[in-house]
Amino acid sequence: MTLRVRSRQFTSxxxxxxxxxxxxxxxxxxxxxMIEDIAHWPSGPVRIVWHGPEDTxxxxxxxxxxxxxxxxxxxxxxxxxxxxxxGGHLDGKESAGGCLTREAFEEACVELxxxxxxxxxxxxxxxxxxxxxxxxxxxxQAIYRADVRAVFEFEPQHESTERQFVPTDELPSxxxxxxxxLQEALKSAIEIDGR
Numbered sequence: 192m193t194l195r196v197r198s199r200q201f202t203s204x205x206x207x208x209x210x211x212x213x214x215x216x217x218x219x220x221x222x223x224x225m226i227e228d229i230a231h232w233p234s235g236p237v238r239i240v241w242h243g244p245e246d247t248x249x250x251x252x253x254x255x256x257x258x259x260x261x262x263x264x265x266x267x268x269x270x271x272x273x274x275x276x277x278g279g280h281l282d283g284k285e286s287a288g289g290c291l292t293r294e295a296f297e298e299a300c301v302e303l304x305x306x307x308x309x310x311x312x313x314x315x316x317x318x319x320x321x322x323x324x325x326x327x328x329x330x331x332q333a334i335y336r337a338d339v340r341a342v343f344e345f346e347p348q349h350e351s352t353e354r355q356f357v358p359t360d361e362l363p364s365x366x367x368x369x370x371x372x373l374q375e376a377l378k379s380a381i382e383i384d385g386r
Contacts, residue, residue, distance in 0.1 A: 225241075226371050226374075227239065227372065228372045230368060230370060230372075232314075234316065234322060234323070234325075234326075235316075235321050237314050237319065238314075238316075239312050239313060239370070239372045240312070240313040240315070240372065241311075241312060241313075241371075241372045241375045242310055242313055242331070243310045243379070244308045244310050244311070247311050247331050249311075249313060249329055250330045251287050251331055252281060252314075252326055252331070253278060253279055253281060253332040253333070254281065254291040254294070254334070255276050255279075255294075255334055255335070256276060256295065256306070256334065257334075257335070257337070257377060257380035258276070258277060258338070258339050259336070259337070259338055259339065260301075260338070260339035260356055261356070262359075263357055263358055264276070264359050264362055265277060265295070265301065265339060265354070265356055266355050266356070266362070266365055266366070267298040267351050267353070267354055268353035268354070268355075269350050269352065269367075270350045270351070271350070272350075274355070274365050274366055274367050275366060275368075277298045277299055278290070278294050278295075287308075287335075288306045288333075288335065290333075291303065291333075291335050291337065295337075297348060297349050298349065298350075299345070299354040300342070300346060300354065301339045301354075302339070302341040303338065303339060304339075305338040306337045307335060307337070307383055308334070308335055309334055309335060309336050309379040309380050310379055311332065311334060312332045312334055312376065313331050314326075314332065315328070316329070317329070336379075336380035362377065
């Protein structure tokens with residue numbers, strides 16, 4: 192795992208529904224650490240960056256979630272990929288929350304409740320010289336924290352091969368490609384309950 196952390200200090204102002212850097216010359220009032228990594232997706236290497244739940248101007252192409260049940264987190268075995276948190280690409284005009292709800296049911300035979308947006312993972316394909324499109328060069332995936340309301344008998348379908356619930360601290364060793372961005376997202380999913 193390659194961990195890359197960039198730090199920036201800036202002043203922010205509330206503009207147009209989100210915080211944006213304030214005018215030059217103002218004193219920095221807080222520090223922001225930008226967590227980024229390189230993921231290896233079927234389309235090739237992708238630069239991924241963790242963003243908090245602020246509004247995004249990039250298109251949302253998918254949704255994934257840390258789904259908790261009895262103190263453990265849901266993991267789905269996906270053919271050709273391995274164990275991962277549930278999620279996938281939006282279908283048509285589907286909302287990001289609707290996408291996660293559908294994907295969790297398809298991949299793990301569970302129903303979700305209490306979905307809370309915790310942030311976005313930006314996917315930047317610009318470094319991949321073989322990127323063939325199909326998705327925007329830069330987009331985001333909405334990341335949620337959710338509770339599992341109901342667990343049904345597991346029936347492998349679509350690309351899903353298994354379902355398991357693992358202790359949160361074991362998720363990094365179980366996930367097929369754990370990285371710094373997922374670690375920061377998990378941290379946000381755990382902290383949201385304390386707010």
